[in-house]
Ligand SMILES: [Fe+2]
């Protein structure tokens with residue numbers, strides 16, 4: 001048997017309700033964008049899961065390197081002054 | 097289960113950075129989820145690719161016994177439901193191939209392995225669906241057993257697999273209920289219809305118990321899978337859950353489970369069942385079940401007959417991108 005040739009991979013995003021953003025739901029293979037949209041509809045929206053679909057070639061996604069997670073996201077831990085709870089407001093002042 | 101054949105021993109782990117391996121296990125122990133690009137031991141990756149691809153193959157091959165009955169469903173309502181169920185199983189296969197692909201296994205390569213007989217799928221799909229009652233029994237029992245196995249997989253340590261299983265589980269419950277409803281209708285029908293339901297139960301019961309895989313003592317790499325939190329319950333524990341859940345349902349239908357040794361153990365609160373014929377199980381896994389050759393041939397034929405569609409889609413896509421470039 002000759003190996004089956006690979007077909008491009010697409011990432012699928014669905015907006016489930018108006019007012020919500022598109023959310024990644026999975027990926028699929030399709031020869032082109034039109035077929036990818038059609039397949040996404042069949043595979044991911046058989047029970048009214050969404051009102052809008054995006055398909056994006058997986059190769060177009062630029063991702064951060066998990067090895068550099070520390071360097072990339074560390075500031076959250078060492079910069080508590082970015083959070084409102086860092087600052088003291090006397091009780092008499094009330095809600096702020 | 098759908099991944100039962102996974103019970104072969106994994107190759108010895110390659111020499112890897114001990115620190116990394118320790119940090120990895122610590123993440124697992126802390127119930128952290130592992131994502132696609134995270135560091136993972138090679139054996140963890142291999143175990144998952146094998147388990148997820150076997151699971152995907154089972155969904156795809158699982159369409160065949162039921163697909164045979166779509167054109168012969170007794171009413172439009174039953175036909176629409178069966179068609180929707182079989183379509184769901186196809187979707188389950190696709191979610192799972194996509195999850196396997198996050199581990200650098202291509203769907204095409206996995207599919208080729210299946211068609212060349214180099215991959216396994218659940219033993220259950222090598223049994224034939226010979227009457228309409230089998231469609232009831234499959235939904236009720238086969239999907240019922242699948243649900244038992246799949247619910248704990250929603251908490252599997254590997255994120256993409258767990259997420260695929262959440263989607264799958266949401267869709268499975270309709271499968272089981274439509275099967276039970278078919279059985280209920282037959283059991284409330286004529287004497288001949290009820291006999292059909294009993295006959296289907298007689299043929300599917302034992303193969304369904306085998307779906308959970310070999311007994312705990314014989315299941316070789318459960319330990320490692322448990323440590324990695326891929327597997328959360330033992331084969332026997334899941335099988336027991338299934339038996340306990342199913343006995344009262346059969347009773348409700350007025351059907352008899354084909355096991356004279358079946359008895360309620362008041363001390364444990366569980367139903368004990370008779371001896372499972374593990375020789376039959378091994379034979380089916382080895383390729384000697386009633387339908388093994390048929391299933392692979394049907395898959396191959398579908399693939400080959402679809403070749404012109406894939407070729408046309410690829411040619412059209414190439415033409416479009418050429419035009420855009422011009
Ligand atoms: Fe399924």
Ligand SMILES: [Fe+2]
Pocket residue numbers: 185239242268271
């Ligand atoms: Fe199902």
